[in-house]
Amino acid sequence: MLEPAAADLFDGQSAVRHPVTLLWQPDGLAVTQADGAAELVPDSDLTLVEHRGDRLVYGHRDRNGWRLLVPVDAPPELLERMPQGFKYGGVIDRLGLIRASVVLGGISAAIVAAVMTAPSWLGPRVPEAWEQRIGSALVGDLQQFTCSTPESDAALAALTRDVDDGKSPITVQLAKIDMVNAVALPGGRVLLxxxxxxxxxxxDELAGVLAHEAGHVRKRHVMQALLRQFGLSILLSGANSDIGGTLGGVAAMGYSRDAEREADEWSRMRLAKADISPAATAAFFGRLRKLDPTAGNKQLSYINSHPDSGEREQAFAKAVQPGKAYRPALTLHQFAALKAACKKDKKAREWSLGWPK
Known part of the structure; x- marks a missing residue:
């Protein structure tokens, strides 16, 4: 037979402590005061508020300030029917620790995957007008670092027409930078x-390299790389125009190996359409291969974001069609005009190592 258990009650109406006895009935908990006044509290109305020293404190769902203080050594048959506290938290206690860990782990993995893959699916969806504004904010006006003569401008324009599809204009400039490189910038700009x-x-070597950079522009790799390097803040808060710092960061952006291969495929496709031999580009990568310490080492080459130079050399060499009559990308006069442009343009300032001189 169940025995009444002693407890203390604060009814929420006053600060007076009322000694009570507790006894579970079929319809709830009978709370009886010393004067005989009793009420039946449904177990669904009881909540565990806290564990206070040697007392368990229970509240009433519909009565603010109502508190029932039950000794922790009350009869087990009484405490077993009282509301139990949360050990880890509501969701975890409802699901169980192991199941909740699996669910929360899956959610975390999904969030990480979304963040890591965001540049790939978000980059191509950024409007080109936005990218142009971002490019202007990031690198500003590069005119002071570019070399320009009437002859070199004409040669560069002719080369660009051959290696780009012309669906929307791209701006190609010759930059006075002492580095064997070329870079695609945000907003459809390319620097040689x-x-x-x-x-x-x-x-023909320049044609292959320029076509590669045009491929980065057309495949929207530039925006993907920007998102990967600078994060979504570049879209949300814009960028400053510190040319010395940001141009260096943009020039140093790395593309994924898949993006580099896509740009190479674009280059081979455009060279084929322009009847320019890919053999010269293959030779260019052959020279890089000899300077590349990872060349031929598959394990090391996969550490680099670029595909192995030897792999690229072979891909362009295989694209050469035996017996096909190719034409030169530029005349000797046009090629010479490009080589002489930075020497003739006395206004061009040199830019290197991320800071203008």
């Missing part, structure tokens, strides 16, 4: 570095 032009053995 003067050091690359000086090292080129033929205009």
């Amino acid at each position: 570095f003067d050091k690359l032009v000086q090292e080129a053995k033929s205009p």
Whole structure:
């Protein structure tokens, strides 16, 4: 037979403590005061508020300030029917620790995956007008670092027409930068570095490199790389126009190996349409291969974001069609005009190592 258990009650109407006895009935908890006044509290109305020293404190769902203080050593048959507290938290206690861990782990993995893959699916969806504004804010006006003569401008325009599809204009400029490189910038801009032009053995090499950078523009790789490097803040808060810092960061952006391969495929496709031989571009990558410490080492080459130079050399070499009559990308006069542009343009300032001189 169940025995009444002693407890204390604060009814929420006053600060007076009322000694009570508790006894579970079929319809709820009978709470009886010393004067005999009793009420039946449904178990669904009881909530565990806290564990206070040697007392368990229960509240009433519909009565603010109502508190029932039950000794922790009350009869087990009484405490077993009282509301139990949460051990870890509502959701975890409802699901169980193991199941909740699996669910929360899956949610976390999905969030991480969304963040990691965001540049790939969000980049191509950024309007080109937005990208142009971002590009202007990031790198500003590059005119002071570009080399321009009437002859070199005409040669560069002719080369651009051959290696780009012309659906929307891209701006190609020759930059006075002492580095064998070229870079695609936000907003449909491409920079050919003067050091690359000086090292080129033929205009066909420049055509392959320029077509590659145009491929990055057309495949929206530039916006993807920006999102990957600078995060969504570039879309939400814009960017400053510190050319010395941001141009260096943009020039140093890395593309994924898949993006580099896509740009190479674009380059081979455009060279084929323009009847320009890919053999010169293959030779260019052959020279890079000899300078690349990871060349031929598959394990090391996959650490680099670029595909192995030897792999790229072979891909362009295989694209050469035996017996096909190719034409030069530029005339000797046009090629010479490009090589001489930065020497003739006395207004062009040199830019290197991320800071203008």
